[in-house]
Amino acid sequence: MDHFKELRKRLTYIVIAFVLFFILSSLSTPYLISLLKSNAINHSIDLNLFKMNEAVTIHIKLMLFQAIILSCPIIVTQIYQYVKPALDLHTQKLCTKIIPVVSLLFLVGSLLGYILIVPLLTSFFLFVxxxxxxxxxxxxxxxxxxxxTITLIFGLILEVPAFLGFLTTLGILQTDVLRKLRRVSYVVLCVFSLVITPPDFISDLIVTLLMFSLYEISILISSHIEKRREVFHLKKRGDEIG
Structure with a gap:
């Protein structure tokens, strides 16, 4: 029951934060709509509304999107607080370093998708x-x-290194496994890159290289975490023997 009470507490914090951000995002939603309109105009696109309630739906979607992004640090923090009692001191220290990175990567990935991929897809669809x-x-x-869709996908994609690093911190994933799966992972990432980008060589190449780089960064991060954990345990054993 203690675990369920703690879980309810953490979920309550997440829901409260999400609702507050959802309400506050109503202030910035008109600015985002203007930004989308200006970007469409830059591509010579005349956007239209075809339903009476469509404007309301647009506002709600943008408010939900902002609430998700702004709530990300709190969601990750509450998840960590829930599992914290089961982690050793070294793992706790690593997690406190990973949590800010997770939030930052999601924001950077979303911006990258919006700035780089959305214009490429828009140009391709207009051409067709x-x-x-x-x-x-x-x-x-x-x-x-x-x-x-694009901003959320790329926000989640850039979370991969931090997520794999977190699994390594918990001892669920090993660096050797990532290295052994490198060939298979490259094929999967290549196919994924081709699916989410328009069929032109430049955009396919950019996204594919980005995916490969993230995978290699994940390996480096996992390897670093494993080395830090080994040093910590060796030091701990030395202190116990001493």
Whole structure:
């Protein structure tokens, strides 16, 4: 029952933070809508609304998106606080270093997806639409869904090194496993990069290299964590013998 009470406590903090950020994000939502409109205009896109309640739906989606990003540090912190009693001192110290990185990587990944991938996909879709020779009307909700999907995907992608480092910290994952799975992982990452990017060589190459780099960074981080953990345990044994 103590575990359930602690879990309820942590979930309560997460829900409260999410609701507060959701409410506060209503202040910045009009600015984000203006930003999306200006970016669409830069691509010569005239965005339209086709339903009466569509404007409300757009506001809610943007508020949810902001609440998710702003709540990320609190969510990770509460998860850590829940599992903290089961971790040794060294693992706790490593986790306190990883948590800020997790939040930062999610923000950087979201910005990278918005700045780099969204323009590439937008240009590709416009090119295909123009090739059809048909009159095209662009819906604001469709454009918003594209932007939010890409930013969330890349936000999560950049979490991979921190997530794998966290698993290594807990002893669930070993660096040798990552090295052995390197060939298979490269193939999977390559296919994933081809799926989420438009079919042109430059964008495919950029995203694929990004994926490979993140995987290699994950290996370096896991290796560093394992070495730190070995040094800690050796020092601890030396203190016990002494």
């Amino acid at each position: 639409a123009n090739e059809t020779g048909l009159n095209t009307m662009f819906n604001f909700t469709d454009y918003l869904n594209l932007v939010l």
